[in-house]
Amino acid sequence: GAGVSQSPSNKVTEKGKDVELRCDPISGHTALYWYRQRLGQGLEFLIYFQGNSAPDKSGLPSDRFSAERTGESVSTLTIQRTQQEDSAVYLCASSPRRAVEQFFGPGTRLTVL
Amino acid sequence: QKEVEQDPGPLSVPEGAIVSLNCTYSNSAFQYFMWYRQYSRKGPELLMYTYSSGNKEDGRFTAQVDKSSKYISLFIRDSQPSDSATYLCAMLLQGAQKLVFGQGTRLTINP
Numbered sequence: 001g002a003g004v005s006q007s008p009s010n011k012v013t014e015k016g017k018d019v020e021l022r023c024d025p026i027s028g029h030t031a032l033y034w035y036r037q038r039l040g041q042g043l044e045f046l047i048y049f050q051g052n053s054a055p056d057k058s059g060l061p062s063d064r065f066s067a068e069r070t071g072e073s074v075s076t077l078t079i080q081r082t083q084q085e086d087s088a089v090y091l092c093a094s095s096p097r098r099a100v101e102q103f104f105g106p107g108t109r110l111t112v113l
Numbered sequence: 114q115k116e117v118e119q120d121p122g123p124l125s126v127p128e129g130a131i132v133s134l135n136c137t138y139s140n141s142a143f144q145y146f147m148w149y150r151q152y153s154r155k156g157p158e159l160l161m162y163t164y165s166s167g168n169k170e171d172g173r174f175t176a177q178v179d180k181s182s183k184y185i186s187l188f189i190r191d192s193q194p195s196d197s198a199t200y201l202c203a204m205l206l207q208g209a210q211k212l213v214f215g216q217g218t219r220l221t222i223n224p
Contacts, residue, residue, distance in 0.1 A: 031210060035212075041217070042203075042214035043212070045213070050210070056210070056211065093156075101162070102212065104156030104158065106155055
């Protein structure tokens with residue numbers, strides 16, 4: 001079946017602009033995660049959604065970052081007033097409820113000029 | 114100090130060699146220990162995971178966890194050029210969902 005998909009695959013923006021990144025999880029997966037991967041670094045947790053529960057936003061680095069999820073489907077990660085340090089690959093993952101394995105999408109490569 | 118430390122490499126070995134990749138960690142409460150493989154410009158894919166201490170084998174791959182030393186390893190036997198990728202260790206607390214990753218080790222297997 002289809003895996004996790006993300007769009008766009010690449011995004012170049014100017015400093016100060018807002019960007020929206022989209023994630024389509026695997027159908028039936030109730031959990032959805034966003035991570036950030038800076039060049040040459042491991043993944044940093046940003047936010048976690050599980051069904052209709054309140055999201056775990058503990059990894060969001062500033063109030064310029066926000067995310068929404070519609071039910072158990074699509075999620076969007078929004079970065080307002082982008083800064084050069086926001087340049088990174090943003091990865092989305094999904095998993096079935098209470099599963100250990102997280103299935104990752106290919107990521108969105110964000111470049112802030 | 115990061116919660117999970119991993120030597121970023123790069124590591125380059127000849128085809129057929131045994132590869133050893135390692136991570137150390139500081140939080141003794143971690144219970145799940147994972148190894149992900151990430152090809153260039155792709156998302157990570159889970160290779161294998163271990164719950165608590167011990168060894169786990171899957172084909173040419175063996176994962177080891179030593180909780181007393183807070184040290185985990187991934188061994189790759191009979192390495193192939195197709196194994197060339199970045200290998201990320203990741204850990205999870207019992208009942209939690211947030212993975213904590215190491216920096217990743219970039220591995221190249223030379224034909």
